[in-house]
Amino acid sequence: MADSKALTTRATDFSAWYNELIARAELADYSPVRGCMVIRPNGYAIWEQMQRALDQMFKDTGHQNAYFPLFIPQSFLSREAEHVEGFAPETAVVTHGGGKELEEPLVIRPTSETIIYAMYAKWIQSYRDLPLLINQWANVVRWEMRTRLFLRTTEFLWQEGHTAHATEAEAEEETRRMLGVYRTFMEEWMSMPVITGRKTDSERFAGALRTYSCEALMQDNKALQAGTSHNLGQNFSRAFEVTFQTASGDLDHVWNTSWGVSTRLVGALIMIHGDDAGLVCPPRLAQYQVVIVPIYRTDEERSAVLEASDRVRRELVSAGVRVHLDARDGMKPGAKYYEWEGRGVPLRLEVGPRDVAAGAVMLARRTGGKKEHLPLAGLPVRIIELMAQMQHDLLEASRARREAASIRNATKEQFLAHIEGPGGLVYAGFCGSGECEADIKERTKATIRVLPDEEFRSPEPPVVCMWCGRPSVAEAVWAKAY
Ligand SMILES: [Zn+2]
Numbered sequence: 001m002a003d004s005k006a007l008t009t010r011a012t013d014f015s016a017w018y019n020e021l022i023a024r025a026e027l028a029d030y031s032p033v034r035g036c037m038v039i040r041p042n043g044y045a046i047w048e049q050m051q052r053a054l055d056q057m058f059k060d061t062g063h064q065n066a067y068f069p070l071f072i073p074q075s076f077l078s079r080e081a082e083h084v085e086g087f088a089p090e091t092a093v094v095t096h097g098g099g100k101e102l103e104e105p106l107v108i109r110p111t112s113e114t115i116i117y118a119m120y121a122k123w124i125q126s127y128r129d130l131p132l133l134i135n136q137w138a139n140v141v142r143w144e145m146r147t148r149l150f151l152r153t154t155e156f157l158w159q160e161g162h163t164a165h166a167t168e169a170e171a172e173e174e175t176r177r178m179l180g181v182y183r184t185f186m187e188e189w190m191s192m193p194v195i196t197g198r199k200t201d202s203e204r205f206a207g208a209l210r211t212y213s214c215e216a217l218m219q220d221n222k223a224l225q226a227g228t229s230h231n232l233g234q235n236f237s238r239a240f241e242v243t244f245q246t247a248s249g250d251l252d253h254v255w256n257t258s259w260g261v262s263t264r265l266v267g268a269l270i271m272i273h274g275d276d277a278g279l280v281c282p283p284r285l286a287q288y289q290v291v292i293v294p295i296y297r298t299d300e301e302r303s304a305v306l307e308a309s310d311r312v313r314r315e316l317v318s319a320g321v322r323v324h325l326d327a328r329d330g331m332k333p334g335a336k337y338y339e340w341e342g343r344g345v346p347l348r349l350e351v352g353p354r355d356v357a358a359g360a361v362m363l364a365r366r367t368g369g370k371k372e373h374l375p376l377a378g379l380p381v382r383i384i385e386l387m388a389q390m391q392h393d394l395l396e397a398s399r400a401r402r403e404a405a406s407i408r409n410a411t412k413e414q415f416l417a418h419i420e421g422p423g424g425l426v427y428a429g430f431c432g433s434g435e436c437e438a439d440i441k442e443r444t445k446a447t448i449r450v451l452p453d454e455e456f457r458s459p460e461p462p463v464v465c466m467w468c469g470r471p472s473v474a475e476a477v478w479a480k481a482y
Helices: 014-024 041-060 081-090 113-123 168-188 235-239 264-273 299-318 333-342 353-358 379-404 412-420 434-444
Strands: 028-030 037-039 071-073 092-097 100-108 132-141 155-165 195-198 210-217 223-233 243-245 251-253 255-262 290-294 323-325 347-351 360-365 372-375 425-430 447-452 474-479
Touching: 014 264, 037 041, 037 155, 041 132, 041 155, 041 168, 041 264, 081 235, 113 132, 113 155, 113 235, 113 255, 155 168, 168 195, 168 210, 168 223, 168 255, 210 264, 210 379, 210 447, 210 474, 223 235, 223 264, 235 255, 255 264, 264 379, 290 299, 290 333, 299 323, 299 347, 299 353, 299 379, 333 347, 347 353, 347 379, 353 360, 360 379, 372 379, 412 425, 412 434, 412 474, 425 447, 434 447
Parallel strands: 290 323, 290 347
Antiparallel strands: 028 037, 071 100, 092 100, 132 155, 155 255, 195 210, 195 447, 210 223, 223 255, 243 251, 347 360, 360 372, 425 474, 447 474
16 A cells, blocks of 8 residues: 655755655556566556557547567668667667577567568559558667656557658658647646657657657746657668569659657656646546446445445446446545546546435545535536546646747757756757757757647747857757756
8 A cells, every 4th residue: 555655846856746646546666687677557557548549549530550670680770871870879788699699690670660571562563552551559769878767768669650652751741730639638538738849859759750759847947858750751662672663663662641649648648737636638538438436334324435436436437437336445535536646537536425415425535626426316427527628628727838838939058047947948049050959958958849830839930049040941940957
């Protein structure tokens, strides 16, 4: 059972708060292998809800799931020059199998472009085989030096979409479409507002033409890259000879995209909504959307209250609500409230003898507000309304917090004061030079999160690079990031 000591507050030490929240809510634990994570049932349930929603969205946009092997021949990784340079330092390599040294070492996938495109070379012959739209749910391994539960672990779970197209325009359209799918998921399911845009060359995926990203601002004013979508151009199809016969009979290389989100999203969910009492889970992703706590003293009260509670439970289940009746004996209601609060359950219904007599229940919201009596008549409809409201309010509160922590058209001095002070997002002009980026990163640890899409850009486009004063080629969003 979770301990009863209060969490370190976010204001005191955000990082300690994060770790304690995960332990308290029993979301994950450290593994015997350094840098790896055990995802406990409460944490895995959130990931499952995420998977379910995303998987449906992928299928609705025409994708199918498949599975490719965990092991990749080491030589595959070297075929695309940038790719190997980007991933070689963090690969885990298997050199022995069955007690014998392998002829060729096997890399444990850090990402699956190489193995997947080697297969696509066999499967794609003609323009009629295109587009090929495949997603895989898998684990990957990247040998990280500094790890944090959910945010950066040596092994993590994710999905990686890999598609092949006949033209560059179709690949670009797919890349943008899937970025849009991620954005919809993050806003409508996670209640997490994101800024979309393109990455600069220094932050681009190793081997991609262009990388697009969804960026969110956490409560400690650090940004988090929540999902990426890459237009790979023909880089991998040339390396793996993925060719097809065009409608006019020529031979051409396919155009690829890849896109992914990972269990990092669970970390994002914690950091964008959590409070000093623990996790706050948006209803659409909550394992339990409603918990019912029966309150009784005598045996007589107990049977009446439990019976009424179970009736409420069954009604909510039939309305499609994920509900749990906490009928544990020998545990005080207050202790149950505390536990479910820490786990982020959106709504709690308390059922006592007086409520039963009055044909009502007592409602408490995870995100505050006064407790209120709800009549049993029409309860499921009211619960569904309350959940929709909470889903919406969490999104708007996060958006308001992000905007309050953003400054626009910043000068160098304002940038430094913001980044080294309260932190948050800085919108400013950028000359396009990698030297400016590197200089800023070295001095402040801030990076360009994205060159934002039009809807996020400032009404007045910046004229000069806020760092070097040369003409600006694009507005950029800077922040310190996870
Ligand atoms: Zn510059």
